[in-house]
Amino acid sequence: MAHEETRLIMKYADEPGYTNDIDCYLKHGGYEELKKAVTMKPEDICAEVMDSGVRGRGGAGFPAGMKWKFLDRKSGKPIYLVCNADESEPGTFKDRQIIHKDPHQLIEGMMIAAYAIQAKLAFIYIRGEFFQGYRILEKAIEEAREKNFLGDNILDSGYSCDIIVHRGAGAYICGEETGLIESLEGFRANPRIKPPYFPAALGLYQCPTIVNNVETLCDVKHVVAMGGKEFAKIGTPGNTGTRTWCVSGHVMKPGYYEFACADITLGELIYDVCGGLKPGRKLKAVIPGGSSSKILRADERFTGKLKDGTEYDWGIEDIPMDFDSLMAVGSMSGSGGVIVMDDSTDMVEALANINYFYAHESCGQCTPCREGVPWMRKITQRMVDGEAREEDADLLNSIADQIAGRTICAFGEAASWPVQSFIAKFKDEFVEKAREQAARRKEGEKTAKETTLI
Amino acid sequence: MNLKPETTEKIDKLVPRYPTKRSAALPLCHLVQEDQGYLSNEAIEWIAQRLELEPINIQEIVTFYPMLRTEPTGKYHVRVCRTLPCALAGAYQTCHRLEKELNVEVGHTSEDGLVTLEYVECHADCGRAPVVMVGEEEYTDIDPDKAGELAAKMKSGELSDGMPD
Numbered sequence: 001m002a003h004e005e006t007r008l009i010m011k012y013a014d015e016p017g018y019t020n021d022i023d024c025y026l027k028h029g030g031y032e033e034l035k036k037a038v039t040m041k042p043e044d045i046c047a048e049v050m051d052s053g054v055r056g057r058g059g060a061g062f063p064a065g066m067k068w069k070f071l072d073r074k075s076g077k078p079i080y081l082v083c084n085a086d087e088s089e090p091g092t093f094k095d096r097q098i099i100h101k102d103p104h105q106l107i108e109g110m111m112i113a114a115y116a117i118q119a120k121l122a123f124i125y126i127r128g129e130f131f132q133g134y135r136i137l138e139k140a141i142e143e144a145r146e147k148n149f150l151g152d153n154i155l156d157s158g159y160s161c162d163i164i165v166h167r168g169a170g171a172y173i174c175g176e177e178t179g180l181i182e183s184l185e186g187f188r189a190n191p192r193i194k195p196p197y198f199p200a201a202l203g204l205y206q207c208p209t210i211v212n213n214v215e216t217l218c219d220v221k222h223v224v225a226m227g228g229k230e231f232a233k234i235g236t237p238g239n240t241g242t243r244t245w246c247v248s249g250h251v252m253k254p255g256y257y258e259f260a261c262a263d264i265t266l267g268e269l270i271y272d273v274c275g276g277l278k279p280g281r282k283l284k285a286v287i288p289g290g291s292s293s294k295i296l297r298a299d300e301r302f303t304g305k306l307k308d309g310t311e312y313d314w315g316i317e318d319i320p321m322d323f324d325s326l327m328a329v330g331s332m333s334g335s336g337g338v339i340v341m342d343d344s345t346d347m348v349e350a351l352a353n354i355n356y357f358y359a360h361e362s363c364g365q366c367t368p369c370r371e372g373v374p375w376m377r378k379i380t381q382r383m384v385d386g387e388a389r390e391e392d393a394d395l396l397n398s399i400a401d402q403i404a405g406r407t408i409c410a411f412g413e414a415a416s417w418p419v420q421s422f423i424a425k426f427k428d429e430f431v432e433k434a435r436e437q438a439a440r441r442k443e444g445e446k447t448a449k450e451t452t453l454i
Numbered sequence: 455m456n457l458k459p460e461t462t463e464k465i466d467k468l469v470p471r472y473p474t475k476r477s478a479a480l481p482l483c484h485l486v487q488e489d490q491g492y493l494s495n496e497a498i499e500w501i502a503q504r505l506e507l508e509p510i511n512i513q514e515i516v517t518f519y520p521m522l523r524t525e526p527t528g529k530y531h532v533r534v535c536r537t538l539p540c541a542l543a544g545a546y547q548t549c550h551r552l553e554k555e556l557n558v559e560v561g562h563t564s565e566d567g568l569v570t571l572e573y574v575e576c577h578a579d580c581g582r583a584p585v586v587m588v589g590e591e592e593y594t595d596i597d598p599d600k601a602g603e604l605a606a607k608m609k610s611g612e613l614s615d616g617m618p619d
Binding site for chain 2: 078087088089090091092093095096121127128129130131132162164166167168169170171172183184185186187188189205246247248249250254255256287291337339341345350353354356357360361363451452453454
């Protein structure tokens with residue numbers, strides 16, 4: 001039986017007749033939470049967000065309330081809020097849905113957050129490829145301004161804040177919060193080293209800045225609606241609220257599905273919700289949280305103890321979809337992008353595809369990443385092209401080991417984790433390919449390129 | 455540089471909104487590129503001057519961000535997403551079909567100037583893969599057959615170039 005979704009963020013998004021204009025939003029109770037918020041003390045809203053336990057939906061899963069708490073309020077400098085809408089982690093497409101289908105929910109969430117942190121100005125950094133999303137947001141902001149939900153003296157509260165929608169131009173690294181800030185300031189998106197550049201202290205224009213994901217900011221609205229403690233009842237302790245899982249790859253019904261955290265297992269998501277695999281196919285592997293998260297092999301077993309002491313013994317299908325469980329099995333929920341691969345997938349080709357992406361997107365600032373990631377790409381490309389060597393798997397792993405942890409930002413890890421996990425779990429395939437190709441070369445056979453993924 | 459009056463108007467409104475002029479660099483690059491089709495040296499110098507920067511400050515942006523171009527595209531700017539979810543859904547086959555039908559190699563502009571065909575990284579619509587963009591218009595679930603239909607419509611001029619009027 002298919003599982004019931006718990007739609008909070010996507011509640012109205014796909015409702016027939018629901019449009020993205022402000023009248024429709026207001027008819028559905030829109031902006032009531034902003035009206036409530038501006039009568040509250042900003043610190044009380046921050047406390048509610050803290051109580052809610054809501055963790056960032058952009059990738060790292062850091063508690064939003066804690067991030068807000070780190071804000072340097074005593075510097076005397078203006079405070080900025082930035083919505084990270086640079087959705088570009090392969091496999092992830094939830095923010096696009098929110099922006100297209102319910103832009104006012106994001107604007108309301110942003111204005112509540114902006115008021116709570118007393119931001120002077122807010123930005124939506126939207127990826128350049130979202131042409132339509134950009135236009136939708138511009139229109140929605142204009143509508144909201146006309147109704148005084150943003151701009152000067154919002155709802156006669158004495159608080160003023162505007163939103164600027166700022167378009168990126170096709171660089172994945174702009175999703176990294178300090179890279180985003182550099183980009184917003186008009187530079188190349190080279191991430192800043194942390195510390196000292198934790199945005200909450202030294203962010204945009206060297207001022208205190210909060211950068212939150214689109215979905216996280218929408219959650220803020222719901223935290224105000226129901227109160228932090230009530231919100232925390234959705235999901236499980238430490239994994240509160242809902243998550244929108246974006247499922248792509250070899251399933252019958254790819255798409256986005258919203259569930260309370262831990263309310264569904266990976267197996268239920270793939271088989272019950274997404275209609276299972278293509279006919280006659282078997283599950284081979286899943287990347288659970290966007291392409292940078294470590295891959296899970298279909299026949300793996302995971303045993304251990306969760307943070308609360310509960311012992312677990314899971315197959316891949318038993319893993320509860322939440323932050324901590326996916327962390328416990330050695331991967332992460334990341335940005336919520338679940339990429340499913342069936343037994344038709346060639347893992348060398350799949351890794352070659354991923355390596356191509358990260359090699360293309362490295363900002364080039366740190367030597368291990370600038371040199372190492374394209375090196376990994378070249379090796380997997382060579383393997384795809386028929387020149388694989390038996391030692392390639394170990395070489396790939398060794399390069400990845402030398403990148404992770406040695407770069408300014410987490411891109412080094414994002415590029416290394418796929419390589420390390422593919423080799424750890426599918427080394428036999430890498431070695432087998434090398435042997436086959438070596439045998440063919442020995443026979444003088446041409447190794448025709450018959451790839452489909454790169 | 456001859457910009458359309460509406461572009462100049464947009465630029466004049468946009469720059470003062472930002473706390474620093476330099477912050478407006480990327481939006482100005484977008485606006486000038488939309489106006490001119492690409493960012494020429496003259497355009498880069500013009501943007502730098504408008505923001506009281508050196509041309510190298512704009513040049514370094516133009517060479518960093520993949521969506522900024524220093525060459526014009528064909529009438530149809532076709533971008534095929536090649537990242538893993540799209541690839542698993544057959545994006546490479548889709549692109550090969552476009553290459554064949556449109557007589558253009560991916561990464562190039564066709565000799566008649568009709569089409570520029572490129573691979574791009576994730577378009578963030580992986581649930582409806584493979585994704586192809588024509589100008590600013592997105593087409594989803596584009597298997598090779600549908601790619602063939604798109605190509606035919608481009609050749610006959612039936613398809614919109616996907617750019618705002």
